[in-house]
Amino acid sequence: MSGTILKSGPVADAPIMTVDGLVKTFPLGRSLADVLGGRPVRAVQALSGVSLTVRKGETLGVVGESGCGKSTLARCLVRLHEPDAGAVRFEGADVLGLQGYARRAYNRSVQMVFQDPYGSLNPRLSVGDALAEALTVHRIVEGGAVRERVGELLDLVHLPRDAADRYPHEFSGGQRQRVGIARALAVEPSVIIADEPVSALDVSVQAQVVNLFLELQERLGLTLIFITHDLRLVRHISHRIAVMYLGKVVETGDTEAVFTAPRHPYTRALIAAVPQVDPHQRSAREAVRGELPSPIAPPPGCPFHPRCPIAEPQCRTVVPALVPRGGPWPVACHLAGPADAPEFIA
Amino acid sequence: MMAAPSSALLDVRDLHVRFATARGEVRAVDGVNLSVAPGETLGLVGESGSGKSVTLRAILRLLRANAAITGEVRWQGENLLALPEKRLRDIRGKDIAVIFQEPMSALNPVISIGRQIDESLVAHTALDAAGRRRRAIELLDLVGIASPEQRLAGFPHEFSGGMRQRAMIAIALAAEPKLLLADEPTTALDVTIQDQILKLLLRLNRELGMGLILVTHDLGVVAETCDRVSVMYAGRVVESGPVDRVFTAPRHAYTDALLRSMPHGGAARAPLRPIPGQPPRLDRAIAGCPFAPRCALVEDRCTVEAPPFAVVAPDQRAACWASDRLAAREGVA
Numbered sequence A: 001m002s003g004t005i006l007k008s009g010p011v012a013d014a015p016i017m018t019v020d021g022l023v024k025t026f027p028l029g030r031s032l033a034d035v036l037g038g039r040p041v042r043a044v045q046a047l048s049g050v051s052l053t054v055r056k057g058e059t060l061g062v063v064g065e066s067g068c069g070k071s072t073l074a075r076c077l078v079r080l081h082e083p084d085a086g087a088v089r090f091e092g093a094d095v096l097g098l099q100g101y102a103r104r105a106y107n108r109s110v111q112m113v114f115q116d117p118y119g120s121l122n123p124r125l126s127v128g129d130a131l132a133e134a135l136t137v138h139r140i141v142e143g144g145a146v147r148e149r150v151g152e153l154l155d156l157v158h159l160p161r162d163a164a165d166r167y168p169h170e171f172s173g174g175q176r177q178r179v180g181i182a183r184a185l186a187v188e189p190s191v192i193i194a195d196e197p198v199s200a201l202d203v204s205v206q207a208q209v210v211n212l213f214l215e216l217q218e219r220l221g222l223t224l225i226f227i228t229h230d231l232r233l234v235r236h237i238s239h240r241i242a243v244m245y246l247g248k249v250v251e252t253g254d255t256e257a258v259f260t261a262p263r264h265p266y267t268r269a270l271i272a273a274v275p276q277v278d279p280h281q282r283s284a285r286e287a288v289r290g291e292l293p294s295p296i297a298p299p300p301g302c303p304f305h306p307r308c309p310i311a312e313p314q315c316r317t318v319v320p321a322l323v324p325r326g327g328p329w330p331v332a333c334h335l336a337g338p339a340d341a342p343e344f345i346a
Numbered sequence B: 001m002m003a004a005p006s007s008a009l010l011d012v013r014d015l016h017v018r019f020a021t022a023r024g025e026v027r028a029v030d031g032v033n034l035s036v037a038p039g040e041t042l043g044l045v046g047e048s049g050s051g052k053s054v055t056l057r058a059i060l061r062l063l064r065a066n067a068a069i070t071g072e073v074r075w076q077g078e079n080l081l082a083l084p085e086k087r088l089r090d091i092r093g094k095d096i097a098v099i100f101q102e103p104m105s106a107l108n109p110v111i112s113i114g115r116q117i118d119e120s121l122v123a124h125t126a127l128d129a130a131g132r133r134r135r136a137i138e139l140l141d142l143v144g145i146a147s148p149e150q151r152l153a154g155f156p157h158e159f160s161g162g163m164r165q166r167a168m169i170a171i172a173l174a175a176e177p178k179l180l181l182a183d184e185p186t187t188a189l190d191v192t193i194q195d196q197i198l199k200l201l202l203r204l205n206r207e208l209g210m211g212l213i214l215v216t217h218d219l220g221v222v223a224e225t226c227d228r229v230s231v232m233y234a235g236r237v238v239e240s241g242p243v244d245r246v247f248t249a250p251r252h253a254y255t256d257a258l259l260r261s262m263p264h265g266g267a268a269r270a271p272l273r274p275i276p277g278q279p280p281r282l283d284r285a286i287a288g289c290p291f292a293p294r295c296a297l298v299e300d301r302c303t304v305e306a307p308p309f310a311v312v313a314p315d316q317r318a319a320c321w322a323s324d325r326l327a328a329r330e331g332v333a
């Protein structure tokens, strides 16, 4: 174990996955009072036109506040949700149209680590059996080799080998999270979509697991889509980031470039709120003020305008497109210029 | 044995939890002592699997049938571990509320969030139906859920991970408990919302005197919110004391290593230093100090003789043979 978290070397520009204009709405449940009161049927606009590119062998960090649609995006990519509109392409193929064998092959190539490990593990299968099942269904290894392989997977995620005989409820929260990672790794995918994979882990174990991902990336060319609310972690591990706000990608580019000179006011606010770890510095941080964004009633124009410190009249009516605007990476803000965007007033 | 401060709201003494499994006995909690005063916030930290969640669940006897709990949990003159189940049920939720680590394991999947909050309000307040509905909306708003009125009819699977966590906080707070046991309540939340939730908990803590035990792996959160901290390792509390002392002058080698593994500052590519190795198996007897196999400061007696949980400074205790050597060094670099 090297004990360090470092990004691996440069990656090829070739996209392995492209997402274009993905839309997903969920009809909202109505209470009896809603029905009797004649209130209209409403919907949650979880994704309202998400576009992004994932390059082969890279780590793409996806960040954004709670409820902005990160997990919904992940679930659409592995086809646990069918999007209402938009396209997903994987190595050139139209993912949403895949059937039969091709779909199963895709499901093996693109694995997901779920945000809620408790809900995603079968409580009646021991961890060893769950891993063995994944290995045999996809014919990764067979016969006597299965048990050995299960042991290796447990080693990888720093769980003791006797964990194979245990059931999900016999683990701590952080241990269960690592079981979920082992299961995703079992079928040797080329892409892993990891939804908050280390959020329940203490810093030390977190570093071990993150290092594992990076080792696999270097050794096997694994592509990672890493969803997290931890901006410090994202900066450590991703080559590029996509910043989401209320169901949209508002800025996406090379991590260091975006962290150094963020061009969207929301990205700037997020980065300004990253906590400094010092027990004596009790900060009163606040990323963004104002009205909470609601995907049930998304604002017209730029989704960020009700909280934006520099909004202008056009922001309230015209939706800003995610385009380069004369700069090196795309940003969805009317006022973003080629270089220095207007100062964010904290 | 630690003498209980007479002012303690909750006093946990010599708590042991053993799980009977097909592979033998697992000692998940092995002699834990904790106490919380009214209006005090105690942080509970420690490596994944060190027994934090099991400790919290044992306090209210919310463990599976294969668990054997011994020791004492003093609450308002009673030992919760000896109470009949019916009496304990009155205390759970009302006097002592819990926020569980994995919301999906604690929320009822087939009941709407609004009804789950309402059930807590029915059981623990005297509000009428209209008052309860107003209160439920207010609670969702307090935890930062947008369009709270429209969200009442939503089911847990229709909420995002972070929204579920906050819904559970709303349910726990609905009863206005005297003590809140919060297990990683903000893990799924971004800094802004995390801040809002922590401020809310601190306000209840300061203004209403609600006691709080906060389990978290985020040492920054402990630094910002807690008065005291207890550090767990392999089922034991290995160090405890005021946060500013423990974090600046740790006297247990594990606490010291944990603080060193934290990223300092926000710079890119700064290497993190995980503690090498793995925690010991809990289904085997541990000779000496449980941290010895991974400890940078290990000495001969560490592997044979268990260090006592000794007073190392005013109000600070640690179970480490290297405690004096740590004191001789100037805190954490």
Ligand SMILES: Nc1ncnc2c1ncn2[C@@H]1O[C@H](COP(=O)(O)OP(=O)(O)OP(=O)(O)O)[C@@H](O)[C@H]1O
Pocket: A026, A027, A044, A045, A046, A064, A065, A066, A067, A068, A069, A070, A071, A072, A073, A115, A229, A295, B157, B158, B159, B160, B161, B162, B163, B188
């Ligand atoms: N199955 C579903 N049915 C109805 N609404 C849903 C469903 N899944 C998600 N939503 C809604 O879609 C929105 C986006 O949720 P999502 O889980 O994608 O957020 P997230 O970015 O992952 O948030 P978090 O960081 O809290 O996990 C939320 O408003 C949520 O309530």
Ligand SMILES: Nc1ncnc2c1ncn2[C@@H]1O[C@H](COP(=O)(O)OP(=O)(O)OP(=O)(O)O)[C@@H](O)[C@H]1O
Pocket: A169, A170, A171, A172, A173, A174, A175, A200, A202, B019, B021, B026, B028, B046, B047, B048, B049, B050, B051, B052, B053, B054, B055, B064, B066, B101, B217, B282
């Ligand atoms: N029902 C059970 N049967 C057997 N062992 C169990 C059971 N529940 C928990 N354990 C074990 O007890 C130990 C303590 O678990 P606990 O959940 O308290 O850890 P934790 O400190 O909360 O960790 P995390 O930070 O990962 O949540 C773990 O090693 C776990 O595997």
Ligand code: SF4
Pocket: A264, A265, A266, A302, A303, A304, A305, A306, A308, A309, A310, A311, A312, A315, A320, A332, A333, A334, A335, A336
């Ligand atoms: S488009 Fe307007 S409202 Fe939106 S972020 Fe840019 S300046 Fe702010």
Ligand SMILES: [Mg+2]
Pocket: A070, A071, A072, A115, A195, B160, B161, B162
């Ligand atoms: Mg999510």
Ligand SMILES: [Mg+2]
Pocket: A172, A173, A174, B052, B053, B054, B101, B183
């Ligand atoms: Mg736990």
